[in-house]
Amino acid sequence: MTQSPTPNHFAVGQLWACQGRHAGEQPTLLINRIDQHPLGGGNIYHVTLDALKIRHPGLPSGFMTKLAHAPVTDQTLERSQLRFIAQRTPDPAYEEGYGQWREAFDEGRAGSFGVSTPTLLEIVERRINGTPLDQP
Template identity: 60%
Template structure:
């Protein structure tokens, strides 16, 4: 039986699941777009869930984070992350808590969104979780 690939969307929207670049060959994360917002100053902000991760996290059993329920990104993240469309999927149920925390901080002027690649987001996250300065090699 031949499985046909879903047509690749012409625009990014909520309910799309993508495979993207990881930091190493064994890390092949998926990126799910949960919500798209338009901000008057910042254009579109995409609220995503990343799964299939291998991020060192000393506070978790086993020391590895495999899922990031919420991250706010802009379209440049997609352009820099080697995105391959997988198909439609319902938004993740667990992204709202992180979204609500981000939204409160964003509205207060204390948060922004990422425009870097997914591998760079994962590197920033891992360094923060492990107390490694971002400017240290």
């Protein structure tokens, strides 16, 4: 019998079901890369979130279904009601976003998310749509 990983043993290639914002959004989270945080001492996980339903007026369907790269911390993984699905190959689509993030991070202009996946998705949707984070 194969044992599912425990939340303190996150590794590259793990695919997890995670909490969405509503019933129509049942995202998955794939860990593509893990970096040591140079200042915080923890990990930064570079993940791909898929099976999303983020409003995006710039797309023909009106919705974005995949976020190729998101930098998250242990807190995000701990707060997102993860359920292990399978071991997969990292998604190469994350690399472009990672490169942009890495450059900005090294210059002190980028960080990582430590919030649950529903909160992260809400932040992304609000930024795409120009809705302030403090509005309901």
